[in-house]
Amino acid sequence: MADDKKIAAYMCKGCGLGERLDVDELKVIAEREGRVDMVREHDFLCSEAGVQLIQNDIDSEDVTNVAICACSRRSKTEAFNFENVAVARGNLREGVIWARPDTDEARELTQEMAADYVRMACFESKFSNAPKSSGEQSRIDNVLVVGGGMTGMTAAIEIARAGYKATIVEKTGTLGGHLAEVWKDIPDRSPYADPVDTGVAAMIAAIESDARVTVHLNSTVTRTSGAPGRFAADISTESGSTTTENFGAIVQASGYKDYDAHQLPELGYGKTPDVVTQAELEKLAREADGGPIHRPSDGKEITSVAFVQCAGQRSDKKGHLPYCSGVCCMASIKQAMYFKDNNSDIDTTVIYTDLRTPGAPGEDFYRSGQKKGVVFTKGTVHEVVVGSGAHSVKFKDLILDEDAEMAVDLVVLATGQVPNSGPDMEQISEDKEAAKEAGEEYVEVPVESILNLDYRQGPDIPQLANGFTDSHFICFPYETRRTGIYTAGPVRRPMDSAQAKEDGTGAAMKAIHALEDAAQGRAAHPRSGDLSFPQFRKEGCTQCKRCTVECPFGAINEDEDRYPQFNEARCRRCGTCMGACPVRVISFENYSVETVGQQIKNVEMPDEFDEKPRILVLACENDAYPALDMAARNGNHYSEFSRVIPVRCLGSINTIWITDALNSGYDGIILMGCRKDDDYQCHFVRGSYLANARMSKIDDTLSQLNLEPERVATCEVAITDVERAPKLINDMVETVAKVGMNPFKF
Amino acid sequence: MSDIVASNETIVVVGGGISGMTSALEAAECGKQVILIEKNPSLGGRVAQLYRYFPKMCHPTCGMEINLRRARYNRNLRILTMAEVTEVTGKSGDYSLRVLLKPRFVNENCTACGECEKVVEAEFGDEFNYGMSRRKGAYLPYNMAYPQRYVIDERIIGTEDAGKAKDACRYDAIDLDMQAEEIELKAGAIIWATGWQPYDASRIQPYGYDRYQNVITNVEFERMADPQGPTGGRLVRPSDGEEARKVAFIQCAGSRDRNHLRHCSRICCMSSLKQARYVREAFPEDGMVDIYYIDIRAIDRFEDFYKKIQEDEKVSFIKSKVASIIKDKEDNPVLQGVDTEGGNRYETSYDMVILATGMQPSINREAFPIDIVINQDGFIEPDEKNGAIFASGSAADALDVNRSVQHATAAALRAIQVVNKTAGAGV
Amino acid sequence: MMSINTVMVEKYRNNFLREVEANVEEGEWVKMCMQCGVCAGSCPLGDAWEHPPQEIFMMIRAGKREDVLTSDSMWMCTSCYNCIVRCPRELPITHIMHGLAHYARRLGIQPKNNPTQWFCDVFWNNMMKKGRVNELKLGLSLYFKNGFLSGIKESLKNAGLGLNMVKARRMSPMDFFGGHGVKDISGLQKMIKKAQELEADRIDRHGG
Numbered sequence A: 001m002a003d004d005k006k007i008a009a010y011m012c013k014g015c016g017l018g019e020r021l022d023v024d025e026l027k028v029i030a031e032r033e034g035r036v037d038m039v040r041e042h043d044f045l046c047s048e049a050g051v052q053l054i055q056n057d058i059d060s061e062d063v064t065n066v067a068i069c070a071c072s073r074r075s076k077t078e079a080f081n082f083e084n085v086a087v088a089r090g091n092l093r094e095g096v097i098w099a100r101p102d103t104d105e106a107r108e109l110t111q112e113m114a115a116d117y118v119r120m121a122c123f124e125s126k127f128s129n130a131p132k133s134s135g136e137q138s139r140i141d142n143v144l145v146v147g148g149g150m151t152g153m154t155a156a157i158e159i160a161r162a163g164y165k166a167t168i169v170e171k172t173g174t175l176g177g178h179l180a181e182v183w184k185d186i187p188d189r190s191p192y193a194d195p196v197d198t199g200v201a202a203m204i205a206a207i208e209s210d211a212r213v214t215v216h217l218n219s220t221v222t223r224t225s226g227a228p229g230r231f232a233a234d235i236s237t238e239s240g241s242t243t244t245e246n247f248g249a250i251v252q253a254s255g256y257k258d259y260d261a262h263q264l265p266e267l268g269y270g271k272t273p274d275v276v277t278q279a280e281l282e283k284l285a286r287e288a289d290g291g292p293i294h295r296p297s298d299g300k301e302i303t304s305v306a307f308v309q310c311a312g313q314r315s316d317k318k319g320h321l322p323y324c325s326g327v328c329c330m331a332s333i334k335q336a337m338y339f340k341d342n343n344s345d346i347d348t349t350v351i352y353t354d355l356r357t358p359g360a361p362g363e364d365f366y367r368s369g370q371k372k373g374v375v376f377t378k379g380t381v382h383e384v385v386v387g388s389g390a391h392s393v394k395f396k397d398l399i400l401d402e403d404a405e406m407a408v409d410l411v412v413l414a415t416g417q418v419p420n421s422g423p424d425m426e427q428i429s430e431d432k433e434a435a436k437e438a439g440e441e442y443v444e445v446p447v448e449s450i451l452n453l454d455y456r457q458g459p460d461i462p463q464l465a466n467g468f469t470d471s472h473f474i475c476f477p478y479e480t481r482r483t484g485i486y487t488a489g490p491v492r493r494p495m496d497s498a499q500a501k502e503d504g505t506g507a508a509m510k511a512i513h514a515l516e517d518a519a520q521g522r523a524a525h526p527r528s529g530d531l532s533f534p535q536f537r538k539e540g541c542t543q544c545k546r547c548t549v550e551c552p553f554g555a556i557n558e559d560e561d562r563y564p565q566f567n568e569a570r571c572r573r574c575g576t577c578m579g580a581c582p583v584r585v586i587s588f589e590n591y592s593v594e595t596v597g598q599q600i601k602n603v604e605m606p607d608e609f610d611e612k613p614r615i616l617v618l619a620c621e622n623d624a625y626p627a628l629d630m631a632a633r634n635g636n637h638y639s640e641f642s643r644v645i646p647v648r649c650l651g652s653i654n655t656i657w658i659t660d661a662l663n664s665g666y667d668g669i670i671l672m673g674c675r676k677d678d679d680y681q682c683h684f685v686r687g688s689y690l691a692n693a694r695m696s697k698i699d700d701t702l703s704q705l706n707l708e709p710e711r712v713a714t715c716e717v718a719i720t721d722v723e724r725a726p727k728l729i730n731d732m733v734e735t736v737a738k739v740g741m742n743p744f745k746f
Numbered sequence B: 001m002s003d004i005v006a007s008n009e010t011i012v013v014v015g016g017g018i019s020g021m022t023s024a025l026e027a028a029e030c031g032k033q034v035i036l037i038e039k040n041p042s043l044g045g046r047v048a049q050l051y052r053y054f055p056k057m058c059h060p061t062c063g064m065e066i067n068l069r070r071a072r073y074n075r076n077l078r079i080l081t082m083a084e085v086t087e088v089t090g091k092s093g094d095y096s097l098r099v100l101l102k103p104r105f106v107n108e109n110c111t112a113c114g115e116c117e118k119v120v121e122a123e124f125g126d127e128f129n130y131g132m133s134r135r136k137g138a139y140l141p142y143n144m145a146y147p148q149r150y151v152i153d154e155r156i157i158g159t160e161d162a163g164k165a166k167d168a169c170r171y172d173a174i175d176l177d178m179q180a181e182e183i184e185l186k187a188g189a190i191i192w193a194t195g196w197q198p199y200d201a202s203r204i205q206p207y208g209y210d211r212y213q214n215v216i217t218n219v220e221f222e223r224m225a226d227p228q229g230p231t232g233g234r235l236v237r238p239s240d241g242e243e244a245r246k247v248a249f250i251q252c253a254g255s256r257d258r259n260h261l262r263h264c265s266r267i268c269c270m271s272s273l274k275q276a277r278y279v280r281e282a283f284p285e286d287g288m289v290d291i292y293y294i295d296i297r298a299i300d301r302f303e304d305f306y307k308k309i310q311e312d313e314k315v316s317f318i319k320s321k322v323a324s325i326i327k328d329k330e331d332n333p334v335l336q337g338v339d340t341e342g343g344n345r346y347e348t349s350y351d352m353v354i355l356a357t358g359m360q361p362s363i364n365r366e367a368f369p370i371d372i373v374i375n376q377d378g379f380i381e382p383d384e385k386n387g388a389i390f391a392s393g394s395a396a397d398a399l400d401v402n403r404s405v406q407h408a409t410a411a412a413l414r415a416i417q418v419v420n421k422t423a424g425a426g427v
Numbered sequence C: 001m002m003s004i005n006t007v008m009v010e011k012y013r014n015n016f017l018r019e020v021e022a023n024v025e026e027g028e029w030v031k032m033c034m035q036c037g038v039c040a041g042s043c044p045l046g047d048a049w050e051h052p053p054q055e056i057f058m059m060i061r062a063g064k065r066e067d068v069l070t071s072d073s074m075w076m077c078t079s080c081y082n083c084i085v086r087c088p089r090e091l092p093i094t095h096i097m098h099g100l101a102h103y104a105r106r107l108g109i110q111p112k113n114n115p116t117q118w119f120c121d122v123f124w125n126n127m128m129k130k131g132r133v134n135e136l137k138l139g140l141s142l143y144f145k146n147g148f149l150s151g152i153k154e155s156l157k158n159a160g161l162g163l164n165m166v167k168a169r170r171m172s173p174m175d176f177f178g179g180h181g182v183k184d185i186s187g188l189q190k191m192i193k194k195a196q197e198l199e200a201d202r203i204d205r206h207g208g
């Protein structure tokens, strides 16, 4: 605690606090027990006058730390947003008076509750400092774009249009990726009727004439180090020369690979050149260039084509893709039009199970295809029999409910997109583990890395399922698990070119956002704007590496002496490292083992025989804490014996808090965090999961202390658990009633 | 409201749903001055009214909490609620907007303590719950409403209730004389994120939405599933409050139909799969769901979700656009039509039927405040002629949330490009 | 000479869809169907159809020429227009059904003894006589189509209806003795004849 701190506590008497609570007593508590330098009260603290009162104290009384004992930190946030001071909020409204009934009997214990929250706020404030950035920021307004397909090109152009620079690293000798191989594109503008130019040539021309965009062809990224605002990437050419350049942020647009249709022999692939994939048909169409398309086997003009949808997709068979690539229905319609537009007498049949042409563009294009005479048949193809003249497509017609057969010149298989996302580190380690357990040797299938990150946590962006990169893909689709690196295009999810362009533009936005954040030391999502960052006391570190391993965002490397090396700009400020550290040397200015530990310690602990248990609730500030706030607003009361402390993430919970709490007499502890499975809701991805893992070991501590395991509960709580969250607290009170009070009260 | 400073480097975002919020926040966090204009008293848009999201079955309010926190802390973002843009003039990099601010009758002093609500007696249909419940004439639109400030319903102005509300407020937050006000704003670029509306189901005459109580829409069902919704999360028949255990979903109710919306609304297939899970989770033993569809559009990674539901024996899929609904003596809706796979005729009765109504763009072609290109389906086209007016999210196409956010993020950049150019920034 | 049916088979080989598009009234709409089935479901006589409309469309697309043209399904259509009103794809289903029936008859492969078809013939002959339908005779010939006895029974069943029609002046008992016709009956007959010629010509051209 630095000496030049001046701490002031403010008591609000508005919103019923004045009536429900004995504010004079609370003031005394703040002064005597909270040991703050100054206590003030106000009838209406969030009013202009109230806020001014605080601001005046900051300006003229040199107050550095404030403890605002009023409403929840989620209320009136704008009003109590003071610059350069440490702010703690004692939640007396939602957390105390609204959480309790307004009755005479309840009054005394409600007051006790409030008194504790005042103590907690005072101590939190006292042990906090106003966060400010480390001052080690750098700003580079050049964005590295890995991959020069439509997504990457779009990202680069859009970055340049905003006044920043972009550098494309493309593995092949040309820009354009898959789309350059395509004859025409699915229309992306109303009325969505005909195939259109791909725009690749125009895009390449735009890139070539834009001084802000640099292109490295035949090149890959062979090493990436650093952090947002100061990435360094080795760009190596095929010929072996390497240059190193610095970047503010990265867009990974490494696209997809075509599914290997050789895995579909039953559909005739490989048995005749007349069974082609959609990609191969594009080649035929390009050769024909609007003229008749010829059959690969004998050069005959094609008069009939069947398109087999979902070939090797939406299937659990080994070697098949379980997902739907989302573009092949539209692509088949487009390709059928290649034939129809040339000669409407050519028979084109699309055999599908669900025609997936969503949105306005999809439905219009479907209709347009029908208008042009493309036949759509709901059916499942089970075999393509190669013939000498025509080939026979055998399928079950699902509408006519019968087996059917169709003779065609050409069969086009709608095979899917396989993300090009580099090795899946988590899968590899799982497989290794499994092999070890089975006593087998682990055979590594080499997968080329895209980014070659020198991160201790692996060379590429972590994946979620089926090789697509991990993100909170509903609300925050771009947020990968590597800060400042955004994936875009089919590496993120299967998509068509229209969406890829949109996605490239969005990722460009995020990259610019990231480099601007890095320049000012601000955190990226989800604590965007947060200036606090993890500080690390090297002297105490035992090099156990837990922080390095557990950080969900790969923010921590190791230095030459094998000490953890924090990369502030890579950090998302979740505090998982702080929770992991057994010697507690990691902290933030305004969130540390102390800021929470002191709150826990300074709750007044009644005597064992007082029959007033104390339940500590450590609640995720993103979901569980708001749920409790809303519960109180709705009048769902919960026990007056609970003391709730919000935490940045369950992952930030250091087990010392738990042991200290048990040692100082808490009777029950509840950890409320987010869902942690594959459909995780934890905003820090792994935090909740890791906390659970840590807590599974707390039982040892409990048994050492001779305490019942039921006293500590870890629960998944959603923000909507407005009824359940209070119930969990009340249940714990009952549990305590059953197992008895904690004997360690002092 | 004279304190709003705006220049031709300001970005105005119209519509405060997930798309508008995303666009606004991305731009504001990049240091741009942003004004967000929302028609309703609070932000959130439609997603606030959803109970859970496919395919993670997570809660929309979870992501919203993060976005609201971003909004609360951001000093570059100015939010105007109960506001509508009435006119836009000018060109890219130099727009003027006229904005109509409707009276909330509650000012910034409001602490959301709720005392006014306690004393007011008048009740009205709760818009947030699509009229399935009632709320007071002084109300907080929903639990997480932001700005966290009450609203006095215009309809109680001049009544005794209004006076009571005013007297109950101890913070001088209620101002019954508040008048509608028109202000003028400058902007360099405008992001249009006005989203969508549920298609009016009563127009699908043969389904009898306006005649049968036990035929409801998917948006209503979302509210019903929400524990904080009008039924406390119980899935019940509106006619008698009995549990709805046997439920049918009718897909493309008003979508993909030249009589209604021509476009496919993209989300309703997934949304019904999700809602089928609500039913199955509520009644794991005997809940039964039939989904009547034309095509199940569970594209890309959503396929998993579809597959999981297909595995549930109690959920069946019938390829058929239901022809009509009649009602039997027990108020059960009875579905009639033909299963096109095999051509079998059915006549099946259910406890309740949910119409998977589609997304209709909230864009009034005739009354749009400036001339821009709107396509045949009513969405904003990305056209050069639109200058620096950019669509965001479901104003551009029927989009689910992740695609809306993707689109909204891109829209933010497009706007930034314009204002950076105005500012002469070669960064 | 080959029958017109054989000519058509030869001409279109296995592409029945194209044959329908070229020869059947509104046949070019068949490809637009998306198999939702609302037409089938909204047809009041749906039960009576062996192949409901959307199935017929699928059969056409699947090249089931014989099955479609000899089917009595499209003869079931009573022109209530329910399906047209509901079809999300705007298919003029009613017209296509009549078109198909008409085409089948042209080709001479329509189902024999199909009551609708029989009725059409009766209706046609009845109308061509005076240029107006003689409701009474039409009704009677319908009732007596299966012989005298059953005819009496049928007429008695529907006697109430007939009386009501008489009362409402929708039918006159005097019609039995001729009834009134249009003014220029021979003009009408000429017109119809010309139309028939044109149509026959069109089909012959396709057939030739």
Ligand SMILES: Cc1cc2nc3c(=O)[nH]c(=O)nc-3n(C[C@H](O)[C@H](O)[C@H](O)COP(=O)(O)OP(=O)(O)OC[C@H]3O[C@@H](n4cnc5c(N)ncnc54)[C@H](O)[C@@H]3O)c2cc1C
Pocket: A474, B014, B015, B016, B017, B018, B019, B020, B037, B038, B039, B040, B043, B044, B045, B046, B047, B050, B052, B053, B054, B055, B083, B084, B085, B193, B194, B195, B196, B197, B198, B218, B219, B222, B267, B271, B274, B357, B358, B359, B362, B392, B393, B394, B395, B399, B400, B401, B402, B404
């Ligand atoms: C039943 C149903 C279930 C769904 N479930 C899911 C799901 O589980 N997962 C998923 O991803 N998607 C789901 N969706 C889709 C999801 O609702 C949309 O993707 C999302 O709402 C789009 O957000 P938006 O911001 O573009 O539009 P909106 O949410 O409509 O927001 C638009 C905002 O603009 C405001 N506004 C409108 N006009 C004006 C104006 N003139 N001036 C100022 N403001 C204006 C509105 O008040 C509103 O706040 C579902 C849709 C339905 C129908």
Ligand code: SF4
Pocket: A534, A550, A551, A552, A553, A554, A555, A556, A566, A570, A571, A572, A573, A574, A575, A576, A577, A578
């Ligand atoms: S706070 Fe979180 S993101 Fe930052 S270093 Fe620690 S664990 Fe990693």
Ligand code: SF4
Pocket: A358, A359, B251, B252, B253, B255, B256, B263, B264, B265, B266, B267, B268, B269, B270, B294, B295, B296, B297, B356, B358
């Ligand atoms: S998403 Fe499904 S239900 Fe909705 S309009 Fe499209 S096909 Fe119909």
Ligand code: SF4
Pocket: C032, C033, C034, C035, C036, C037, C038, C039, C040, C053, C054, C057, C083, C086, C087, C088, C089, C090, C091, C093
């Ligand atoms: S209603 Fe129209 S689209 Fe639907 S099956 Fe019938 S003809 Fe086809």
